[in-house]
Amino acid sequence: MTTARTHEMLESGSSRDSRRRVWDRFMRYTALAATIAAIAPLIALIYFVTTRAIPWLDAALFVNNPLDKPSGISNAIFGSLQLTTAAIIAVAPIGILAAIYLNEYASQRLVSWSELVIDVMLGVPSIVVGMFAFMVIVPQLGVSAGSGVVAIGILMLPIVIRTTQEVLRLVPASVREASLALGVPVWKTVTFVVCRTAFSGILTAVILAYSRGLGETAPLLLTVRGTFAQNWFDFGTTMNAMPLTIYSYSGAADSRTIGQAWAAALILMVMALALNIIVRARTVNSRVA
Amino acid sequence: MAFNLTGSRSLLSPDRAFRAIALTAAVVTAATLAIIFVVLVLGSIPALTATALPEFIAANAGPIFGTVATAIIAIAVAGPIGILAAVYLVEFAPKRLAIVLTFVVELIAAIPSVVFGLWALNDLSIRLRDSVEWWVASSIGKFIPFFSEDSGNPAADSVFRAGFLVGIMIIPLVVSLSREIIRAVPISLREGYIGMGATRWETIRQVVLPTARVGIIGALMLALGRALGETIAVTMVIGGSNDVPGSIFQPGSTIATRIATTLPEASEDVKSVLIALGVILFFVSLGLSLAMRLAARQTAKITASVK
Numbered sequence: 001m002t003t004a005r006t007h008e009m010l011e012s013g014s015s016r017d018s019r020r021r022v023w024d025r026f027m028r029y030t031a032l033a034a035t036i037a038a039i040a041p042l043i044a045l046i047y048f049v050t051t052r053a054i055p056w057l058d059a060a061l062f063v064n065n066p067l068d069k070p071s072g073i074s075n076a077i078f079g080s081l082q083l084t085t086a087a088i089i090a091v092a093p094i095g096i097l098a099a100i101y102l103n104e105y106a107s108q109r110l111v112s113w114s115e116l117v118i119d120v121m122l123g124v125p126s127i128v129v130g131m132f133a134f135m136v137i138v139p140q141l142g143v144s145a146g147s148g149v150v151a152i153g154i155l156m157l158p159i160v161i162r163t164t165q166e167v168l169r170l171v172p173a174s175v176r177e178a179s180l181a182l183g184v185p186v187w188k189t190v191t192f193v194v195c196r197t198a199f200s201g202i203l204t205a206v207i208l209a210y211s212r213g214l215g216e217t218a219p220l221l222l223t224v225r226g227t228f229a230q231n232w233f234d235f236g237t238t239m240n241a242m243p244l245t246i247y248s249y250s251g252a253a254d255s256r257t258i259g260q261a262w263a264a265a266l267i268l269m270v271m272a273l274a275l276n277i278i279v280r281a282r283t284v285n286s287r288v289a
Numbered sequence: 290m291a292f293n294l295t296g297s298r299s300l301l302s303p304d305r306a307f308r309a310i311a312l313t314a315a316v317v318t319a320a321t322l323a324i325i326f327v328v329l330v331l332g333s334i335p336a337l338t339a340t341a342l343p344e345f346i347a348a349n350a351g352p353i354f355g356t357v358a359t360a361i362i363a364i365a366v367a368g369p370i371g372i373l374a375a376v377y378l379v380e381f382a383p384k385r386l387a388i389v390l391t392f393v394v395e396l397i398a399a400i401p402s403v404v405f406g407l408w409a410l411n412d413l414s415i416r417l418r419d420s421v422e423w424w425v426a427s428s429i430g431k432f433i434p435f436f437s438e439d440s441g442n443p444a445a446d447s448v449f450r451a452g453f454l455v456g457i458m459i460i461p462l463v464v465s466l467s468r469e470i471i472r473a474v475p476i477s478l479r480e481g482y483i484g485m486g487a488t489r490w491e492t493i494r495q496v497v498l499p500t501a502r503v504g505i506i507g508a509l510m511l512a513l514g515r516a517l518g519e520t521i522a523v524t525m526v527i528g529g530s531n532d533v534p535g536s537i538f539q540p541g542s543t544i545a546t547r548i549a550t551t552l553p554e555a556s557e558d559v560k561s562v563l564i565a566l567g568v569i570l571f572f573v574s575l576g577l578s579l580a581m582r583l584a585a586r587q588t589a590k591i592t593a594s595v596k
Contacts, residue, residue, distance in 0.1 A: 021488060030373060031374070031380075032382075035390055038397075039393050048411070093314070094314045097311045101308075104311070106315070120575055120578055123575065124325075125574055129325070135328055135564065157318060157321070217520070217521040221521075222552055268403075272401055273399055
């Protein structure tokens with residue numbers, strides 16, 4: 001934008017316009033203030049969570065679970081990782097393949113319809129998906145980690161599809177044509193040429209979905225419910241997750257319990273922010289290519 | 290890009306197999322959505338047929354009021370701040386600063402809702418109680434009971450605090466959507482106006498924002514849909530009272546918080562009512578995201594007609 005030149009023109013204008021210029025300047029600072037107001041809560045939150053959590057961060061937090069020794073929340077930390085990892089393992093292949101189908105094979109009409117449907121799916125509140133899992137999956141799998149994985153998976157699916165579709169679209173048609181012209185079969189062209197080119201972007205899609213899944217609370221409340229016990233890879237029984245710990249410890253009066261909620265919040269926040277920063281750094285790089 | 294597969298002859302060719310696998314994945318996705326849709330609609334029928342809709346709404350006035358009130362407060366907070374921030378980022382900020390600020394604003398969206406809830410419960414709520422709530426309650430609240438507060442014993446949780454928190458949480462959504470829309474306004478429109486001697490703000494006020502208006506309204510609708518469905522952070526600060534509160538500074542509940550806190554232990558009757566409420570939430574947010582898409586298409590038409 002030609003900010004500097006606009007400025008020059010304004011400065012050389014006649015002085016009777018000074019009121020307009022003052023107003024212009026005033027609105028510029030108002031807009032700046034709005035931007036600061038948008039960012040301020042983030043800074044307040046990060047500061048508050050970090051200062052509250054640091055006194056409670058120690059190795060015991062990651063080793064002990066409340067059932068054995070009350071000094072840790074390993075059940076929640078590793079529960080979250082297990083739930084989210086299981087969900088992404090289940091959903092990433094489906095999402096990526098669905099995006100490949102839509103981008104490489106489907107007709108234009110189907111693509112625009114699917115975009116509408118995926119947009120709608122992205123907008124469905126997570127509590128509604130949790131409610132669906134409660135109505136359909138919980139009667140089958142019980143109140144268990146498995147039900148939670150399904151609920152989180154449903155929430156991750158549209159994110160994987162949408163982001164993957166967007167990166168596949170960026171792969172130039174000439175790349176596909178070159179491969180096909182060399183006699184490479186279509187499926188090899190798609191997997192070894194198109195997906196290879198878009199690999200970094202597909203990884204971004206998976207990381208974004210993972211980061212979203214880590215923070216989901218409401219659906220877990222209806223499907224997994226949480227437990228004090230440490231659960232390793234038994235998806236048939238309940239498990240715990242960091243969001244559930246934060247939620248159930250949040251109103252505690254006991255300083256250690258609330259301290260552990262802060263610690264869990266810090267761990268969760270750092271993981272979510274780190275994953276998002278990695279993703280953004282990657283997209284900046286891939287735009288150059 | 291659609292591949293023509295007439296070349297592969299064998300039914301068992303890898304090409305066909307791969308295509309079939311990809312198609313299966315797409316069908317699984319579509320089927321999941323269809324199942325969700327059908328299950329929710331069927332599940333809501335018992336409650337919605339048992340009572341007439343007006344009675345149903347009257348019986349659940351508390352959560353419905355709370356949902357609408359928090360969403361309106363959220364939009365009142367996030368709308369002006371988000372749109373002005375988007376204007377700053379596109380029109381005023383130096384390019385480098387704009388990149389950094391956009392990045393930071395978008396990070397807000399990455400923070401899990403439950404972390405927002407924990408922070409609000411222990412920090413934001415108390416600040417709001419001692420500032421905005423107190424100012425409003427001790428001025429306007431003296432005449433309008435809807436904004437009043439027991440000054441000696443302010444409520445521990447309130448609808449207003451929940452709405453304000455949701456407002457903070459949807460700011461990044463408002464900013465990024467409005468930013469896209471404002472950026473799509475053709476530069477020639479701005480140049481024409483500036484060339485006639487308008488100041489930067491006059492250009493924004495009289496050219497950019499009117500052109501982007503439909504799109505920005507769409508962005509607000511999408512943000513409204515997000516605000517209506519926000520669950521866990523709201524649950525943590527709204528207080529969980531089931532009745533319509535006498536004042537927005539009193540505890541309340543929303544559809545989402547009711548579902549999250551009472552569905553697992555609910556009796557069959559209550560369960561079907563909660564499901565019906567959830568389905569209403571589902572359709573409202575669905576309608577809002579469709580409205581957003583229509584608005585986006587409209588804006589694209591306006592901007593394209595100028596180029």
